[in-house]
Amino acid sequence: MSQRPLPLAGLRIFDLTRILAGPTCTQILGDLGADVIKIERAGAGDDTRKWGPPFLKDKDGNDTHESAYYLSANRNKRSVTLDLAKPEGQRLARQLIAKCDVLIENFKSGDLARFGLGYDQLKAEFPRLVYCSITGFGQTGPYAPRAGYDYLAQGMGGIMSLTGQPESVPGSEPVKVGIAVADITTGLYAAISILAALRHRDATGDGQQVDLALLDTQVSWLANEGMNYLVGGKVPKRLGNAHPNIVPYQVFPCADGYFILAVGNDVQFRKFCEFAGRPEIAGDPRFATNPVRVKNREELVAILREITATKPRAYWLEGLEPLGVPCGPVNTLDQVFTDPQVLARNMKIEMTHEPAGVRLPMIGSPIKMSATPPAYRRAPPACGQHTDEVLRELLELPSAEIEALRRRGVV
Secondary structure, three states, X not given: OOOOOOOOOOOEEEEEOOOOHHHHHHHHHHHOOOEEEEEEOOOOOOHHHHOOOOEEEOOOOOEEEEEHHHXXXXXXXXXXXXXXXXXXXXXXXXXXXXXXOEEEEOOOOOHHHHHOOOHHHHOOOOOOOEEEEEEOOOOOOOOOOOOOOHHHHHHHOOHHHHOOOOOOOOOOOOOOOOOOHHHHHHHHHHHHHHHHHHHHHHHXXXXXXXXXXHHHHHHHOOHHHHHHHHHHOOOOOOOOOOOOXXXXXXXXXXXXXXXXXXXXXXXXXXXXHHHOOOHHHHHOOOOOOHHHHHHOHHHHHHHHHHHHOOXXXXXXXXXXXXXXXXEEEOOOHXXXXXXXXXXXXXXXXXXXXXXXXXXXXXXXXXXXXXXXXXXXXXXXXXXXXXXXXXXXXXXXXOHHHHHHHHHOOOO
16 A cells, blocks of 8 residues: 655745754654755754764764754754855745745744844745744743743743752752753644644635744643642642642652552542552541542651552552552653553654664654654754755756855855
């Protein structure tokens, strides 16, 4: 059977992003079939190419110029080097934009206007263009001119005030999430917004600017804790691994380590207590329902910690799962990427990295679609790997002209 066209086949993206938020967005679109043209600086490229070690090793065991960080968010793209500071580079950029449906950029607010590539400078010439800007603080507001980074967004957006051990623990302090969640979530929202803008474009013929900010996204990610504050008026405190609204819902010790117990309702709590050989705890008026368990969190958790510590992890996981009591291990990454469920869902894949001549392990897309699933067509490119290909294909430039542009440092 022939492969069905991917859902975004026929869309072309002019990708002026680097680091993580923008590349996350464009990788999602590329996985779903869009032709992503990644524009990079000649000789330098995306900053994250140098963010190692580790670096991908070529077939001879030597480090390449592709860090693992860069490889995480740049598959299904074609890399073109282009010097936007040169008038010829700006002219080529406009010619390429004319062949694209979407422009995505994460320059500081207003920076692209220096090259004649700001939204207001392009919208009349390209009225159908969807122009997505990703910045730390957005295109408006008092912080708009500032540079923004994931770490700052996590701090300013409140998530660090909720992450880490409680203040009562000696030496505790606010802690950032271990991955760049503000960047990644902004990339997700950008992809969703672009698809909505394309839907509008196809219905009306009008493009528009999409304005995404790391801080906005991080604030939106406060979710139930943000609403707890807005409705209840009480500033939440750090709870470590505990849940603000459900008890018991946290990491517990066992005889050989730790496991997660995630009791979501009173029926599950009764089943846990019965399995633990302490059914009377579920009948205790202090613990019988979730609201009273939240109020009496410290007393209950202290009792449960003594109980769980008496048995090994396998006892709890193997005994509670058949009863429908949610629980799980705290896996290290080697355990994650050998987990049978992770492997069965194709969350670990391999691609051929042609410049390095090796097979490249990668994290798969979480998107599962019955008719048009994501496809892994291109490994993350070397810097400028597709410059000649794209200029010949889209602009029909002859090889001699491309070489002349290269000699002048335009590409």
